[in-house]
Amino acid sequence: MTSKFLAELSNDYERLFETEIGYDVIIYTGEEPNVKEIHAHSNILCIRSQYFRSAFSNEWAEKRDGKFIFRKPNISPQLFNIILRFIYCGNIELEKLQAPLLELLLKRDDLNLDEVEIWENLLKWCFVHQNMENDPTKWSGENITNIKRELHKFIPLIRFYDIEPADFFYKVYCYKDILPQDLIHDLLEFHIVPNMKSKANLPPSRKSNQIDSTLIGxxxxxxxxxxxxxxxxxxxxxxxxxxxxxxxxxxxxxxxxxxxxxxxxxxxxxxxxxxxxxxxxxxxxxxxxxxxxxxxxxxxxxxxxxxxxxxxxxxxxxxxxxxxxxxxxxxxxxxxxxxxxxxxxxxxxxxxxxxxxxxxxxxxxxxxxxxxxxxxxxxxxxx
Structure with a gap:
């Protein structure tokens, strides 16, 4: 009963996003001449996004004719639409994205997803594009080579060090054959050896509740x-x-x-x-x-x-x-x-x-x- 209600609620919020009924936010995305106007609802953005919660609380937030105005020239309209859809209903269908757009999405630090979820969605995208089953025990050498080639440019965009030890073991390590062996070695060392720090030159953490600490996470x-x-x-x-x-x-x-x-x-x-x-x-x-x-x-x-x-x-x-x-x-x-x-x-x-x-x-x-x-x-x- 509860799961059915939550599914219906998610669908209702998705319809609200699509119909734009009662919107009070206008977001201009993209650069000229490809700027697109996107409409949203401030109450939903505030509840679902720390970024927007801070933006709306800023006394300098622009407002015109009773509507908040934001400008995001550095984000393509299609990508921002995907991000907003996730904010509204928790739904990102990565498998439907083309590789360039997926790459832009994975480069962002504000996805508000656990890193292991991002990793699992990337795998789902890969298996859809490769028309393969998600079962490493059934992969041939050719399958592994094709998956490596498909994932090659995306692997550096995953913040593997932010994945919890249990999730690393059960949801990452089982795919060790398709990951760079030096990465697997470094991650094993990080999780097993006491006081081992993550390697340098890593992308910043995507964690929305990241704490400024050298001792805890x-x-x-x-x-x-x-x-x-x-x-x-x-x-x-x-x-x-x-x-x-x-x-x-x-x-x-x-x-x-x-x-x-x-x-x-x-x-x-x-x-x-x-x-x-x-x-x-x-x-x-x-x-x-x-x-x-x-x-x-x-x-x-x-x-x-x-x-x-x-x-x-x-x-x-x-x-x-x-x-x-x-x-x-x-x-x-x-x-x-x-x-x-x-x-x-x-x-x-x-x-x-x-x-x-x-x-x-x-x-x-x-x-x-x-x-x-x-x-x-x-x-x-x-x-």
Whole structure:
């Protein structure tokens, strides 16, 4: 019943896009003499697209006769029509595109799709054009050669490093015979070897919720947001996360001393900090729903500590909510971020202290003493 309703709803939005009933947005696409006027609805664009949500909130957005005016000379009318259709109803029929238009589409950074979906749609396009079955076990050597030739110019446009490990294994690695072997090697190394960074000269990430971090990725954000809202069972996903995480401080960039921490993070409201333990894959840290200015202990019921034994694998995460609320967060001008049992003292020494009188936070395996490779602090702001 639900799936039928969603399908009908998608069809209704597609009809609205095609009929243009009640449109209040005019978008001029393409360059002279091939400019085309496209009509749309601001409420749908705002709800479905972060780009348009920001554009409409800009006080300088052009408006004429009650309609918003946008000009997109750098996008062909046909390509923009495809993008809008997807915004309205989630439907992109890549298999119907000609190769040049598909290439233009894949070069864009604002598709608002998970990268694995883009990869799967590219494969679908290829198999339609090759009139082949999507079953690598049945491919001949000639089939593999033809697929490689068809995909050759598109492979560099896929942001493979943005694909989650499980999706890489089940949805990319099984096609290793049609991908460049050096790419497969690099991706395996990236997913398996601790602390391995992605290779240089890659296209920018397409992730709409990409976070400015050298320690975590977008897969961590829904988990943090779920912990903040104390969602025990159904966690947020990447598309419905209700918070922005704005980088305030990075110790390797801003100085690994407590004064730099306070200069960047005081009076910023709720924050979360992530600490990379030296010579390991472990991340620890905590969430402070208050602020870092003021003195001594602060009281809250909403703070927590966390521990990822492997930063690449979010399933290794553990979270620990405050037990003793009047010792939830410690703020002092010459101490670093300190929450409950997890300290960063005035000499920038990090340690986890276990108290005999009771745990301020339940123990989740944070080391009692460790050295820090880097740490970051993010302001948490509801969207």
């Amino acid at each position: 977008s897969r961590h954000i829904p988990l943090f947001a779920s912990w903040i809202d104390k969602k025990d069972s159904s966690h947020y996903n990447k598309k419905d996360t209700p918070y922005n995480f704005n980088l305030l401080y990075r110790s390797s960039r801003d100085g690994i001393d407590t004064r730099s921490f306070h200069r960047n993070c005081d009076n910023k409201g709720a924050t979360i900090y992530i600490v990379k333990i030296k010579n390991s894959t472990q991340l620890v840290g905590g969430y402070n729903p208050l602020d870092w200015n003021g003195g001594l202990w602060k009281t809250t019921a909403d703070s927590f500590l966390f521990n990822f034994t492997d930063k690449q694998n979010v399933s290794t995460a553990k979270v620990s909510y405050v037990n003793i609320q009047d010792h939830a967060v410690y703020c002092y001008h010459n101490w670093g971020p300190t929450i409950g049992n997890l300290y960063c003292d005035s000499n920038n020494r990090w340690y986890y202290k276990i108290y005999s009188e009771g745990e301020r936070y339940p123990n989740i395996g944070i080391p009692t003493r460790f050295e820090v490779e880097d740490y970051e602090v993010f302001q948490v702001v509801r969207k």
